[in-house]
Amino acid sequence: xxxxxxxxxxxxxxxxxxxxxxxxxxxxxxxxxxxxxxxxxxxxxxxxxxxxxxxxxxxxxxxxxxxxxxxxxxxxxxxxxxxxxxxxxxxxxxxxxxxxxxxxxxxxxxxxxxxxxxxxxxxxxxxxxxxxxxxxxxxxxxxxxxxxxxxxxxxxxxxxxxxxxxxxxxxxxxxxxxxxxxxxxxxxxxxxxxxxxxxxxxxxxxxxxxxxxxxxxxxxxxxxxxxxxxxxxxxxxxxxxxxxxxxxxxxxxxxxxxxxxxxxxxxxxxxxx
Amino acid sequence: xxxxxxxxxxxxxxxxxxxxxxxxxxxxxxxxxxxxxxxxxxxxxxxxxxxxxxxxxxxxxxxxxxxxxxxxxxxxxxxxxxxxxxxxxxxxxxxxxxxxxxxxxxxxxxxxxxxxxxxxxxxxxxxxxxxxxxxxxxxxxxxxxxxxxxxxxxxxxxxxxxxxxxxxxxxxxxxxxxxxxxxxxxxxxxxxxxxxxxxxxxxxxxxxxxxxxxxxxxxxxxxxxxxxxxxxxxxxxxxxxxxxxxxxxxxxxxxxxxxxxxxxxxxxxxxxxxxxxxxxxxxxxxx
Numbered sequence: 001x002x003x004x005x006x007x008x009x010x011x012x013x014x015x016x017x018x019x020x021x022x023x024x025x026x027x028x029x030x031x032x033x034x035x036x037x038x039x040x041x042x043x044x045x046x047x048x049x050x051x052x053x054x055x056x057x058x059x060x061x062x063x064x065x066x067x068x069x070x071x072x073x074x075x076x077x078x079x080x081x082x083x084x085x086x087x088x089x090x091x092x093x094x095x096x097x098x099x100x101x102x103x104x105x106x107x108x109x110x111x112x113x114x115x116x117x118x119x120x121x122x123x124x125x126x127x128x129x130x131x132x133x134x135x136x137x138x139x140x141x142x143x144x145x146x147x148x149x150x151x152x153x154x155x156x157x158x159x160x161x162x163x164x165x166x167x168x169x170x171x172x173x174x175x176x177x178x179x180x181x182x183x184x185x186x187x188x189x190x191x192x193x194x195x196x197x198x199x200x201x202x203x204x205x206x207x208x209x210x211x212x213x214x215x216x217x218x219x220x221x222x223x224x225x226x227x228x229x230x231x232x233x234x235x236x237x238x239x240x241x242x243x244x245x246x247x248x249x250x251x252x253x254x255x256x257x258x259x260x261x262x263x264x265x266x267x268x269x270x271x272x273x
Numbered sequence: 274x275x276x277x278x279x280x281x282x283x284x285x286x287x288x289x290x291x292x293x294x295x296x297x298x299x300x301x302x303x304x305x306x307x308x309x310x311x312x313x314x315x316x317x318x319x320x321x322x323x324x325x326x327x328x329x330x331x332x333x334x335x336x337x338x339x340x341x342x343x344x345x346x347x348x349x350x351x352x353x354x355x356x357x358x359x360x361x362x363x364x365x366x367x368x369x370x371x372x373x374x375x376x377x378x379x380x381x382x383x384x385x386x387x388x389x390x391x392x393x394x395x396x397x398x399x400x401x402x403x404x405x406x407x408x409x410x411x412x413x414x415x416x417x418x419x420x421x422x423x424x425x426x427x428x429x430x431x432x433x434x435x436x437x438x439x440x441x442x443x444x445x446x447x448x449x450x451x452x453x454x455x456x457x458x459x460x461x462x463x464x465x466x467x468x469x470x471x472x473x474x475x476x477x478x479x480x481x482x483x484x485x486x487x488x489x490x491x492x493x494x495x496x497x498x499x500x501x502x503x504x505x506x507x508x509x510x511x512x513x514x515x516x517x518x519x520x521x522x523x524x525x526x527x528x529x530x531x532x533x534x535x536x537x538x539x540x541x542x543x544x545x546x547x548x549x550x551x552x553x554x555x556x557x558x559x560x
Contacts, residue, residue: 006398006432009409016408047281073299084300086547087307092541094311097511098532102310105317105525112330114313138539168541207402210495214515228404235408236500245408252405263393 002152002160010252016245023239035246044222044230050247052227055141055212062145063201067152068194072182074102074153074158087159092150100214103143104130133223135217140224154199159193192265199262206254227251298348317529318342325526341530350505351531360421361509362491365430369487370480372431374439378468381446382454392440399436403429407500414501421504429497432485441486445479446472446517478549485546489539510535 017035021028039045074085089100106114109128116126130136163186171181187194209228212218218225218233227247233246312332317325319337346352380388403410410429411420417426449472457467472482495511503512514535517528 006401006406006436009406009413010401012409012413013406021412070303073296073303076296078293078296080300084303086543088303089547090307090311090540090543093489093539094536095495095511095514097495097514098314098492100534100538101514101528102314105528106310106313112326112328114330117330146310203402205402207404209404214495231404232407233497235411241408241412248408249404252401254446255401255405259397262400263397264350 006115006140007163013245013248013252016194016242017249019242021242021245023241029273038243039246039250047222048225048227048230051137051223051225052206055144056202056225058141059144059148059205059208060198061203062141062199063148063198063205064152064194066145067149067197068156070149070153072161072186074157088153091147091148092154094147095208096147097214099147100143100211103139103146104215107139116262130216131220133220138222140212140216144205144208145213147211148201151204152167152201155197155200156190156193159190163189192268195265196262199258199265203255203262204260206251313528314532317525320526320529322524322526327450330478331346341526342534345527345530346536350508351510351513351517351534353506354508354510355534357423357507358509358511361426361430362488365427365434365491366484366487368427368431369434370484373435373483374442374473374476374480375468376435377439377442378446378472380450381443393432395436395439399433401438403494403497404435409494410497411500419501421502421507423507425501426494426507426509427451429501430487430491430494434490438483438487441483442476442479445476455530468549481546482549483489485542488542492539 002081018030018032019028020031020034070088074081074088102167107129108114108116109126109130111117111120113129115129119233120126127135129139167185176184197220206230208226209232212224212226212229213232216224218229228251231244231247231251234247235241285553316332316334318341319334320331321336321340324331324335346355380392389544408504414420414425414429417425419428453471453475454467457471493511494509495515498507498509498512499515502509503557508516510531514528514531517531
């Protein structure tokens with residue numbers, strides 16, 4: 001059953017991408033790699049690839065670096081650290097649609113939007129955040145990072161807790177500063193976990209569809225159009241499911257690279273320990 | 274002990290104080306950046322329409338009212354969406370735990386060829402995202418006649434949550450000594466009896482994490498129900514919320530009330546399960 005609903009759809013999707021299946025027309029023919037040729041000469045391809053790269057790059061970088069900073073902070077045993085962990089992980093359990101709707105409200109373009117109100121108090125003009133191509137992308141990234149940090153945090157925190165304490169003790173006796181023990185002990189030991197976090201964050205950003213769809217829907221115009229959004233729109237707005245499946249297959253290939261990277265980092269980690 | 278700790282404490286005192294101030298400063302920052310956006314929706318749910326649209330905006334509701342919740346649950350189809358989500362999530366979680374725990378127990382207790390390969394493949398499959406599979410899902414559900422049915426959602430949710438459940442629970446079952454199983458077998462327990470009366474009760478923490486993860490994934494899933502079950506009768510809360518957020522004139526107070534109803538079960542489940550989350554997920558990423 002698991003195979004039927006995980007592996008089979010992926011293979012079925014590749015099959016569909018080789019046809020001209022369209023929900024608007026009844027006939028289905030085999031067209032070989034026709035859809036892939038169309039994909040490569042797609043006029044929007046450049047734009048979508050650029051948007052996806054910007055979105056993924058910024059999201060992954062911010063999510064993992066803030067996640068690491070938060071993990072280091074929450075690994076320090078001060079009173080209240082458990083409570084703080086619960087708070088910091090909270091965004092991760094919220095439904096992504098809820099997160100998108102809340103951010104849409106916070107950055108609402110009217111003067112009662114929170115950010116605009118706070119801005120007006122300090123003398124900034126009221127801005128229509130989602131009408132500006134750059135700002136819309138920035139907010140989309142901020143929203144995704146906000147929701148994504150806790151996941152990176154959980155994995156990194158788990159990794160920090162497996163590090164041997166006595167090494168730090170030895171370093172402290174030898175007079176290492178906090179920065180030195182982070183740079184020469186924590187970072188090298190945590191490297192496999194950081195890699196896992198980077199890979200998982202990349203997969204999360206690449207496949208993220210809920211938040212972009214609910215927050216910007218690709219707009220204004222095509223300023224925040226991502227590859228995942230085009231898959232959805234081609235399949236279910238234009239009803240061109242075979243082309244949607246083609247985009248899906250290209251995304252699957254990217255995912256397979258990430259999965260292989262993930263599994264090899266994991267295996268290496270296991271062999272070492 | 275007391276002497277040495279007091280000596281080292283006095284040695285570190287100035288820097289320790291500064292360090293703690295720094296830590297709590299950052300704590301305050303995390304606290305605000307996580308809770309402020311949420312509190313806005315939370316308090317908004319208790320404000321009247323006139324207060325929501327008043328300028329300047331208020332943080333605390335001036336006249337807290339439950340009217341929004343009443344409206345959301347009686348008007349329109351949101352109550353139906355809540356009920357649908359409860360049913361779909363409950364059935365999926367029970368099925369996932371039942372099938373996943375038995376599979377995990379089998380994998381944990383019996384050796385077979387290619388077991389490690391099987392586990393790695395399972396993990397790889399877990400990582401194929403629903404975004405990639407959404408078109409095939411749609412066409413498969415269409416073939417099976419399960420479009421716009423709650424059954425279709427249950428089938429997909431259960432299948433996609435089983436791999437991680439197997440991974441989590443296998444790790445957990447491995448920590449329960451096999452000698453317990455053997456003792457039970459000597460006392461005349463069948464394999465099933467051993468599993469249900471001895472192994473399962475001992476795995477309650479593992480089952481809670483797995484159940485919690487399956488629950489939030491089912492409760493929050495957006496793309497699959499949006500595509501597979503968008504009809505009025507089968508709407509779930511995530512899709513219902515999205516529909517609320519139509520292009521024309523958002524009723525923010527109703528939206529906030531609906532948001533709160535959507536989020537409440539997840540938060541409650543989180544409060545119960547959070548103690549186990551970090552350890553549970555760590556097992557998944559490194560074991």
